[in-house]
Amino acid sequence: MAIKMKKKSTSTDMTAMCDVAFLLLTFFILTATAKVPEVMPVDTPASTVQTKLPEKDLATLTVGNGKVFFDVKGKDVRIRTLELMGDKYGVKFSEEDQNKFAIMESFGVPVQSLKQILDMKPSDRKNVQQPGIPKDSLDNQLAEWVQNARIANIELHDKELELAIKGDAKEEYPIIRKVMDILQDQKINNFSLVTGLRGNEQ
Amino acid sequence: MAELNTGDGGGGKKGSKKVRSKKQNSKVDLTAMVDLAFLLITFFMLTTTLSKPQSMNLGLPDKDPNKDNNKDVKVDENRTMTILLGDNNKLVRYVGLLATPVAGGAPKDFAYGKDGIRGELLSRKEKVLQYTGNKDKGMIVIIKPSKKSNYRNLVDILDEMAIVNVPTYAIVNEFTPEETKLLGESGGAAATPAATPANP
Numbered sequence: 001m002a003i004k005m006k007k008k009s010t011s012t013d014m015t016a017m018c019d020v021a022f023l024l025l026t027f028f029i030l031t032a033t034a035k036v037p038e039v040m041p042v043d044t045p046a047s048t049v050q051t052k053l054p055e056k057d058l059a060t061l062t063v064g065n066g067k068v069f070f071d072v073k074g075k076d077v078r079i080r081t082l083e084l085m086g087d088k089y090g091v092k093f094s095e096e097d098q099n100k101f102a103i104m105e106s107f108g109v110p111v112q113s114l115k116q117i118l119d120m121k122p123s124d125r126k127n128v129q130q131p132g133i134p135k136d137s138l139d140n141q142l143a144e145w146v147q148n149a150r151i152a153n154i155e156l157h158d159k160e161l162e163l164a165i166k167g168d169a170k171e172e173y174p175i176i177r178k179v180m181d182i183l184q185d186q187k188i189n190n191f192s193l194v195t196g197l198r199g200n201e202q
Numbered sequence: 203m204a205e206l207n208t209g210d211g212g213g214g215k216k217g218s219k220k221v222r223s224k225k226q227n228s229k230v231d232l233t234a235m236v237d238l239a240f241l242l243i244t245f246f247m248l249t250t251t252l253s254k255p256q257s258m259n260l261g262l263p264d265k266d267p268n269k270d271n272n273k274d275v276k277v278d279e280n281r282t283m284t285i286l287l288g289d290n291n292k293l294v295r296y297v298g299l300l301a302t303p304v305a306g307g308a309p310k311d312f313a314y315g316k317d318g319i320r321g322e323l324l325s326r327k328e329k330v331l332q333y334t335g336n337k338d339k340g341m342i343v344i345i346k347p348s349k350k351s352n353y354r355n356l357v358d359i360l361d362e363m364a365i366v367n368v369p370t371y372a373i374v375n376e377f378t379p380e381e382t383k384l385l386g387e388s389g390g391a392a393a394t395p396a397a398t399p400a401n402p
Contacts, residue, residue: 011229011231013229014231014232014233014235014236015232017232017236018232018235018236018239021236021239021240021243022239024239024243025239025242025243025246028243028246028247028250029246031250032246032249032250044255045353045354045357045358046357047256047258047357047358047360047361047364048361048364048365049256049257049258049259049361049364050256051256051257051258051259052255052256052257053255053256053257063353164257166255167353167357168353169352169353169354169357170352170353170354171352171353172349172350172351172352172353173287173347173348173349173350173351173352173353173355173356174349176353176356177347177375180262184262184265185265187264189261189262189263189264189265190259190260190261190262191259191260192257192258192259192260193257193258193259193260193357193360194255194256194257195255195256195257195258195357195361196255196256197256198361
């Protein structure tokens with residue numbers, strides 16, 4: 001008797017696979033955060049070190065053209081930092097201002113003129129020349145921002161804020177040192193330098 | 203004349219075959235859809251993880267505002283290499299003391315990167331280990347960035363430290379007049395405090 005082999009179908013059922021694929025796709029789309037446009041684009045130097053920056057509890061000091069811009073992660077931390085800074089310098093920020101500040105990118109203006117920046121449309125902000133946060137010894141607002149962001153982070157997240165310096169590759173060393181000195185004055189002796197990935201070995 | 207074959211089929215015996223509509227397949231071919239979905243997944247996965255910036259950790263020592271509390275640490279000059287960073291990517295290194303350098307350690311220009319300072323660092327590291335014969339007493343590198351040097355130079359040299367795995371290195375801002383002369387700068391660097399040994 002001849003045994004008949006059951007004819008196998010060559011097409012597999014793709015339904016389950018398709019389901020999984022789209023589930024993952026949805027997940028990745030939702031978790032992906034939109035890239036915030038940088039107010040001051042800097043060209044970071046390359047390095048071979050492959051440590052990633054933390055996602056939260058991080059403040060970034062962007063240094064370029066002799067100017068320093070400040071940015072801190074986390075909406076709640078930002079709002080609290082702004083409150084503390086407002087109290088310190090006697091500038092009132094309304095709730096609307098605070099919400100705008102919470103979703104804003106990094107900024108580089110003295111706290112007195114921060115309100116003007118907040119009132120602008122997000123798309124207009126990068127068209128204005130921001131003078132950088134004052135950092136000389138007479139009016140060291142940068143140190144205050146760092147200090148208050150650290151206080152806010154400890155209050156809200158009960159964790160020490162991490163600092164990162166994102167410097168332009170062509171920036172001269174004295175300015176970088178000035179920023180490091182400001183951090184060291186607050187006993188922050190450990191911080192990160194943001195670098196790009198070195199593509200191929202030179 | 204050409205004849206068009208219609209479904210009825212003229213020639214066949216009438217009634218011998220039932221007219222059947224073709225069985226519609228309920229399955230849709232999902233292959234292309236899955237392909238597309240996975241392509242997009244790959245894209246989103248890579249963009250979310252690769253866009254995170256790299257960072258380099260830098261530890262500096264405590265800075266005491268009271269200068270008298272900053273004690274000088276004496277180290278064996280045979281273990282130290284001093285790297286001076288100047289403008290236009292100039293890099294000068296010497297081993298030991300500037301006035302009395304160790305054999306083969308007289309001030310010399312180097313380039314950044316693999317073909318330049320890295321080879322020197324590696325060979326010197328070996329020599330220091332042979333000299334001390336103690337694994338815990340490795341080479342000490344003193345990095346002195348001048349005022350004209352830029353941030354890229356500093357990151358590059360810190361990167362070399364990480365690649366070569368130098369056990370101890372320090373960023374020092376003080377310049378002696380002789381060192382300034384070595385870099386060919388005129389009065390570029392005044393002596394400033396804040397010696398900063400880092401031990402990662």
